[in-house]
Amino acid sequence: MDKSQKDTNTEQRILEAAKKVFVRKGMAGARMQDIADEAGINKALLHYYFRNKEKLFEMIFTEAASKLFPRINQLFTAELPLFEKIERFCHEYIDIVKSNPYLPLFVLNEINQNPEHFLQKFWKGEHKPNPTHLLNQIAEEVQRGTIRPIHPVNLLINLVSMTIFPFMAKPMLEANLGISADQFNDFIEQRKKEIPAFIISALRP
Amino acid sequence: MDKSQKDTNTEQRILEAAKKVFVRKGMAGARMQDIADEAGINKALLHYYFRNKEKLFEMIFTEAASKLFPRINQLFTAELPLFEKIERFCHEYIDIVKSNPYLPLFVLNEINQNPEHFLQKFWKGEHKPNPTHLLNQIAEEVQRGTIRPIHPVNLLINLVSMTIFPFMAKPMLEANLGISADQFNDFIEQRKKEIPAFIISALRP
DNA sequence: AGCTTTGTTAACTATTTGGTTAAACCATAT
DNA sequence: ATATGGTTTAACCAAATAGTTAACAAAGCT
Known part of the structure; x- marks a missing residue:
């Protein structure tokens, strides 16, 4: 050693x-x-x-989830115009996940294998994503007519889906589009701007 | 019994x-x-x-992947106008996954844990998604100016992400938005129309 | 120095778990 | 009835794996 x-x-x-x-x-x-x-x-x-595997795992899982979730909350709750918030979410969140590309699949999978355990035991306070602020903000913009009518939850899910999903499908994308890990990174990097542009374009009245 | x-x-x-x-x-x-x-x-x-666990697993995995992938190919390769293709993909694919909501996370996770094995051994012929036809179709529409300029791969990934991701995050969504399994189904059902509308809106020149 | 606490190891134990065996069961044909 | 062949079971085995112990080494303290 x-x-x-x-x-x-x-x-x-x-x-x-x-x-x-x-x-x-x-x-x-x-x-x-x-x-x-x-x-x-x-x-x-x-x-x-x-002491044991479970303890060690819980430590890792907690650390992983702490990296993924609280930052979402900060971004969601920030006092920013909607479009800017969307841009910042994509940009910052992709940066976070880019340095830990396997985290989302790991966390979602473990949650899926034992939902009660994690969602009840682990999701307290700051860990629990709280999108209400962002949802309200979207609803306001819709009512004001500054963006196309859309159910806020749909917009939220679209945003998160497009940001996170590519990481979960990483091995498939690399194999199927015949790209290298480097090229994957380039692709993801470019999506920082592409996703907000796509969403904002969709929201034009 | x-x-x-x-x-x-x-x-x-x-x-x-x-x-x-x-x-x-x-x-x-x-x-x-x-x-x-x-x-x-x-x-x-x-x-x-x-004979053994591996054989049994491979049977299940193959069945699962066969349910998920070949249908994608059919939809991607169909001779249809772009927007109609997008609509049909969302509609049909959500139907497929709706009756097997845990399949995507399962398949992606196993692929992730053993990429070489599955991607080399399992992805032959019809099983391997082949999006080139759809990608060309998008590129054409862009060149013709009928839709906004967008890198075809980005559009493809956006479409697939918004369609599939909600299923992978199902336990989180149910817990976090405080909705029941029934309400989740309603939400998903409504996205059959919402996702295409969102995409088509984003593609307006 | 001598004593105590903390860190580290090899060897061991207990349990879980995939897989096997031999016998029982049961339907059907002879 | 009974022989036959596929089906099912209880009991067992062996390998893998989580967890323990006891001895030892290193570092700190008096």
């Missing part, structure tokens, strides 16, 4: 290894041994730092 | 049970015992009909 590893905090190394393995393989598919190997340590040490 | 179960073909009962469990828990999370229980049979009988 090289110095750079030994130097680093063991707990941190475990968390990074666990994240890597859990996000790739999911809670059920991840092996404690693999996490230990990835961290370059003994399996027993894993249990020394984190 | 009631008559209705005993009557049905055992193999069919197993496949249905396996689908239920695999789709819910994923390959790694599914337990052969659970599948046996769900089918109301002995675990050994599972291995009598399907």
